Amino acid sequence: MNNVKLIIKIIQGEIMNIAILTSGGDSSGMNNAIKKFVEYSYEKGYTPYFIYRGLEGLIDGKIKKATYKDVSGIIYRGGTIIKSSRSKRWYDKNYRKTAYENLKKHNIDALIILGGDGSFRALKVFYNEFKIPFMGIPATIDNDIALNEYSIGVDTALNIIREAVDDIRDTASSFSRAFVIETMGRECGYLALVSAIANGAEMCLIPEVEFNLKNLKKRYLKEIKEGRDYFIAIVAEGLKISAKIKEWFDSEIGFESRLTVLGHIQRGGAPTVIERLRASEFIVNALDNIEKTPNKIVTYYDDKFVLRDLEEIENSTYRLDEKLLKLAYPLMGKE
């Protein structure tokens, strides 16, 4: 259904059927968004639908009307009760056509999609072809969407990392070792940057900033002379150098070292309070605007929710906060 048909349906007072799906890496807080989606849809007179297993489920027609019962007791659970996926088939137009036909079969008027930049690209292709109205909500622990300062899942991931680093500090200090801790984030260093600052790391290496190991070595050797006897180094996965940095501590700093790749624990865990609140607010913003101004991404920027065109996001580059970067420069060996 295109925008004009949707508007006619709204004017005629027909109930809108809106479907939600979660796509790409799951993230904590998605369940809070799903719960609010069902409750607020009914409150507004819409009929909410679930699409299970993201774009894969859309292709396979895994679509079902959502009920209050579906979302009871999920508020504290990480992950996504409607499941997620990465879909190779979505790149094939024939499968996207099948997805469109599935939506038509269920009389779905509009789509809400929770995911990262990949999912938004998927949405754009789909909209260009079939004109299904949509609202996108950033949900990815990577927090790598341009013109958006918060994506659902990132706060919980940061807290999971905080706990892990606290635990590692216990053993690092007991054994006088250097621990290299690798965080997720793909090409984006946000998780590593915030974690290094918040957890008092001695090193922070991220893809966005050139680092200087020579300077770091000089500082570390001086600090060792002054009594430092363990190190916490946070390295973003996107650099793909965590193992090398571990070797560097052994050979250049003369410190026994270990590498901990935090991996998928960063995607799990009960959603934090911030996550729960903002996930609900994202949904309210999406549903309040889906009739009048559809086809937008709801972003969080300057402590406000801002609706943006996909193109605006696509044509901008994600940038890390300058103030945070400045705090971390010494941990990168920048003078």
Ligand SMILES: Nc1ncnc2c1ncn2[C@@H]1O[C@H](COP(=O)(O)OP(=O)(O)OP(=O)(O)O)[C@@H](O)[C@H]1O
């Ligand atoms: N350019 C594209 N064209 C069509 N579909 C795409 C495109 N990019 C991504 N997709 C689809 O979107 C899905 C989700 O994207 P991706 O796996 O990159 O996760 P994401 O939404 O960026 O979230 P995260 O990075 O947190 O995992 C992909 O599996 C693919 O099916």
Ligand SMILES: O=P(O)(O)OC[C@H]1O[C@](O)(CO)[C@@H](O)[C@@H]1O
């Ligand atoms: O779960 P998968 O498919 O192994 O993907 C892992 C990737 O997904 C993310 O967790 C979210 O995009 C990245 O940080 C990580 O690189």
